Amino acid sequence: MGDGRSISRRRAIAGGVGVVALGGSVAYLATRSGSDAGVYVPERSHTSQETTGFGVELAGRPIAGNPDAPVDLYYWTDYLCPFCAQFDRETLPAVGRNHVDTGDVRLVALSYPNIGEYSMPAAVWSRCVWSQVAADDPAAFWRWHASVFEAQPASGTDWADEETFARITEETEGVPAAAVDDCRESRTEAIRESIAPNVAVAQSSRIRGTPGFVLYNRETGTAGKLVGAHPYENFADAIEQVLNA
Template sequence: MPESQSKQTRRTLLRGATLALAGGLAGCTSIMDSDGSSPKSNQTSSPSGTTSTGTSMPGTATEAPSDGPEGSFPFMHSATGTTKFDVKLDQSPVMGSNDAPVDLYYWSDYLCPFCQTFAMKIHPQIAKSAIADGTLRVVFLQLPNIGENSFPAALMAKCVWRQVADDDPDLFWKWHHAVFEQQGEEGSGWADIKNLYKITEDVGIDTDAITTCIENRQDKIRKDIKAEVTVADRENIKGTPAFIFYNRKTGTSKKLAGAQPYATFKQAIQTVKNG
């Protein structure tokens, strides 16, 4: 067995063992290279997920402050700078006020059914409460980790955001939800590139512009996604959906894994806000 393949196999086994010891995770886990290589995937569910708390302030913030968004749900907008978790805001969709005291870094995979649960049932409740009242700012990040269509979906998400960020950022939320609404069974091909283009067109996004983005900016976007995967790896994030709550003033942070009940997210937001 080649050395690189052997290392990946060991990492897969170790990660699976860690999840077993953690006592179950309502999320999707696997090892997948951030360039879109096919993974060995696993989906684990239980009534509870795993959380951890602490203070973490890696990196150096270079975030440029600006006024928070005005208007109505879903409060999408672009932002600039880099957070203390090395999350680059100018590469990702942002939801909520830039003046919010708590950040939520949110990793997902469009093929993960637990990500669908969060996106369709839990995130809207968070958006209409902690985001709407100015407490929380959410940054959408990619962690393609399920199957061969995970990376193309992540790539398209980045191109969709580039297309809509300046003129109609709320369209990203509509696209994000539309993809999860269309999520099908594993191996059904629902997320192949043809279907993703159909979803994108139905939402009202210029698919020619998306094609141009994919053709001309694919290498750069691959690096951006790889950087988001690297942050997840560094923070010991093992699957999707995954979250880090971060108090931008005090440095208090809390990690949450899986599609937990809304009450769990509400409590985590309050804990970090008060931390």
């Protein structure tokens, strides 16, 4: 998708939100990151019922890292998005090891269905998988998450269907496929409705596609935006700026 970078300060001013630009923009599309490839499974994952100072609803969303990390990284993704697969494969492992597992960043995985007909059903699968494993084996979600992106072909969206997602769910260790099916049967409409508010937060930050990211300093209100398949170095730079602002 189209992409760029910006850093801003989000403040409540007279009952509204003020935004002051701190940085410029830079475009990255299918740029290789140079980071070590691999599947990222966070050392620590958790749940939360809060709505953050940036307006992101965390209930039911996968969260990795220290609950008290000073910086939130909101990651809007679509399992049919090739640039999202690129980010997960080439950049997320380094971001995770160097910033999430160290306690500086709390990573929140968010759905932004925007690629194809199966984008929303894929988002429902994701939420149902997380709901079944979050308490006892959250690492299973991240294995499932990586497996979906691994199944994505180089191009096209016709690969995504019930059979493919059912197979990945059944094959992912620690994911109870029957319970996930029950969740999808009983909660699909509620999950679909719950996705919209966080998509609106992304759109208000001028994120129009995936992958899209906002880095948010929970104490100071400083926020940085990245859109597209940025290399690891851009994330490291943005995290440093937001952490120290």
